[in-house]
Amino acid sequence: MARYELVKRSVALITLTNPPVNALSSPVRHAIANSMERALSDPKVRAVVICGENGRFCGGADIREFAGPLRGPPLIPVLEAIEAGDKPVVAAIEGMALGGGFELALFCHYRIAQSKARLGLPEVTLGILPAAGGTQRLPRLIGIPAALEMITTGRHISAQEALKLGIVDQVTDQNACETALEFALKAVGKPLSPRRVSTLTTPCPPDLDALLEAATMQVKKKTPGVMAPLACIQAVRAAATMPYSKGMKQESELMATLFNSGQARALQYCFFAQRTAGKWTLPSGAQWNNSKPREIRSAAVIGLGTMGRGIVVSLARVGISVIAVESEKKLLENGRQMVIGMLERDAKRRGVSASLNLLKFTLSLQDLKDVDLVIEAVFEDMALKKRVFQELSKVCRPGTLLCTNTSGLDVDALAGVTDRPHLVAGMHFFSPAHVMKLLEVVCGPRSSSETIATAMSLGKKMGKVSVAVGNCPGFVGNRMLKPYLDQATFLLEEGATPEQIDKALEDFGFAMGVFRMSDLAGLDVGWRVRKESGLTGPDVDPKNPPRKRQGRRYCPIPDMVCEQGRFGQKTGRGWYKYDKPGDTNAKPDPLIQNLLETYRSRYGIQPRNISDQEIIERCLFVLANEGFRILEDGMAARPEDIDVIYLFGYAFPRHRGGPMFYASMVGLERVLERLEHYHQAHPDVPHLEPITMAYTGAQKALKSDKLDEAQALAKSCAGRPDFLPCDGLSICATHSHGKCFKLHWCCHLGWCHCKYVYQPMTNVAQLPSTPVPAAPSDCTDTIDLSISLTERFLRISPCFLPPPCPESPKYCNIAELFIDDYIVKRINGKMCYVQRPPIHTEAPSTPPQINPASLTPQKQHTEDKQTVEETVKGPKMGHCSSPSSSEDSGINALGGHYLESCEEESEDELSTDGHSSPGSLWDQDECTLLSPSKSIVEIIENIETTV
């Protein structure tokens, strides 16, 4: 964790060795403490240099450690020993010095930075503050204003800026470690007192109070409701007004408040969720580490509307040559000018030269014959897109990937008109595409793993947060948006105002409430979509009740608003009024109030007082409920993926973690209970129906029998050593399988993945313990297996990490128990651990893995080479023709209401026979298991008799 060497005969070189970012985990802290002790006590050592392996100084505390009780030496005493020592200590900063890593450097007497290094205190972005003296030392070193800015924003600064601010003593283009060694030798004998930051006096500006007040106002405006930046300001105030030791005490008290807060948990969850999303996985088993992306050097973008232009800019600024296509000369010229302007402004802002030489503009699709990838961004019209894809299929060379920027249309329908359906995928950018970070990569049933890998990798190259999703109307983000928007308008009908709803959502943390956001996005887009879908307009059967469509509640108020020419900010009127078209200052409009009152009296609706709580619950719980359905349908692999989509595409407040995380923090029982309550009040709103409610009374009775059986089973399993060490381990009561085998979203949330019925998972650690038999019973096979599982578990137990934070969604890693040899299935009502048939490397008929998505990356890699087909089987879907959204997808799609004529088609599929439900893990494999007698090795474990 740290290497100690004596170099140049008199310098102790301490190298942090904790890849990938040399985080200050407990062993690293131990190692630093020991190394420093050794260096300080060795008379040969005259100076010390601290650096990090692999060109990275230190990425700060090991954030994963925040999840559990902190173990190992506390950091501050370790760092204080560095400062107090009588030998000069130099930090050699390469790569990054962040958080605790930066604080470590601040305890050293000197800092040398490599010119490409980045430094910063990003703790605030994790819901905490720099609590290893950062809030007390940085102000002493660089003054209050600069320190305040760095600490409250978490901004990383360059080595040059650090030099300018006085944080580092030297910047070098050479190896920082070599430079630091030379520097350290020169520092020997110089007085150390002035180099001890704790002894410095904070330069205190005369207008301290005003400065801190302004900073407070600023963070309240920028991140309303977020605690960490405010705590940072208080800590910095302490640096200015208190002696060092008292300030340190204040820092630690503030940290204690933040550390266990829900906000810190949410923000740390977001950090990992974002990285988890990059590790994409498809139902086929193709995933990030077994699918090779192609290199994309040239691309084409078809359509130079707002989306197309943004996509061209995103590609060109990362060095990809782009051919931009339009259908008319005027549109092409207009597009060209706008793209060039955007690229020039972007380059100026970044201090680089604009990559205009990479651009080519054309009216002819024939020019695309040699490009590596095409992104179609034409008007959101299926017929038009199909024509484009047919044409591309003829023109482009056979290997060219064809992607569509649709915001919700059927990607597979487009694939179907080409000669290369496996090379077709969705790349759903969000508007404006060169600014918004989110990219939904849509995997059609015929998209190959290479195609998805390429789209994901291209997204990453463009600096996007890319999330792989399935192909269903609206994909993930826009599909969830519909029930959210519906609730907002239903609440209007029932008595709320746009201002009230927006305020509740803004108080929750959204930068903009749903109506202000819709005004910004433009209301006409959604109106057009609804007209095209037959929800409104002349095609609607006059006999249709005005507030019902397809037997469901429908709110025509948004249509009425549009009929008055109120399209939002661009027309100066929408849900709000604006001083002039294009203005952003939304003011409540009495005309909207009149419209609502007239509407309610026309339909005999008695307006009622609606609480903020109801607004939040109805808008957000319905969002999570749809998220659960999406997971259930296999359209997203994990709740993290959904949360990342909402964080980066829909401005869900990060300190709430995302809709799925938020639901888990509220508690799923509570969410489901409230949904049930609202669904009873509004039975004609299917989206309010919690997913638990989709079974009948008769089925309930059946399930409760199973529950007893399952609970007995679970109890009988308790105490088995193969269960105990896993913190997040839970049992599934409904499937009677005693544990969950899959790293599945429901396990993350502490719920079983039974189809349509969400059954609480019980943590086995909380169950009464049953002694494990000392000696094998008569049932030899079973005991053997138990022992083998135990051994296997213990062998891999170090990787059973606790969840990132104690009350965050639970992580059930038990799946890894079964990755090598065993898969699990109910056979004849019994739990079966069945040894997986050996993989026949040459035989194409080798059965696919039971759940490749849950396999660990390393092990999956070699196996998948043999089993994953080139053309992957896409997620299951019943794709119905989707109404179009808008050319400007994403944010503008806020206005779009999707018609879901074929969703929820199979809610009556509840499994009542006690066997695994459709879509559950052990029904997915097609190997010999379906016929127990044919399996190669079968070990039936009758749990009742085993334990």
Ligand SMILES: CCCCCC/C=C/CC(=O)SCCNC(=O)CCNC(=O)[C@H](O)C(C)(C)COP(=O)(O)OP(=O)(O)OC[C@H]1O[C@@H](n2cnc3c(N)ncnc32)[C@H](O)[C@@H]1OP(=O)(O)O
């Ligand atoms: C608890 C003991 C007492 C401590 C007291 C002092 C308290 C100090 C508070 C802190 O220091 S909080 C942490 C502050 N540091 C950060 O916020 C940095 C977070 N990391 C990043 O910003 C980036 O990872 C990076 C360092 C800039 C590197 O970016 P890059 O794009 O190169 O790689 P990633 O994909 O982001 O990360 C690779 C890999 O590493 C994991 N990881 C990164 N940083 C940490 C960390 N600080 N702790 C634990 N794990 C970290 C990341 O999750 C990736 O893991 P994966 O499994 O490969 O996905």
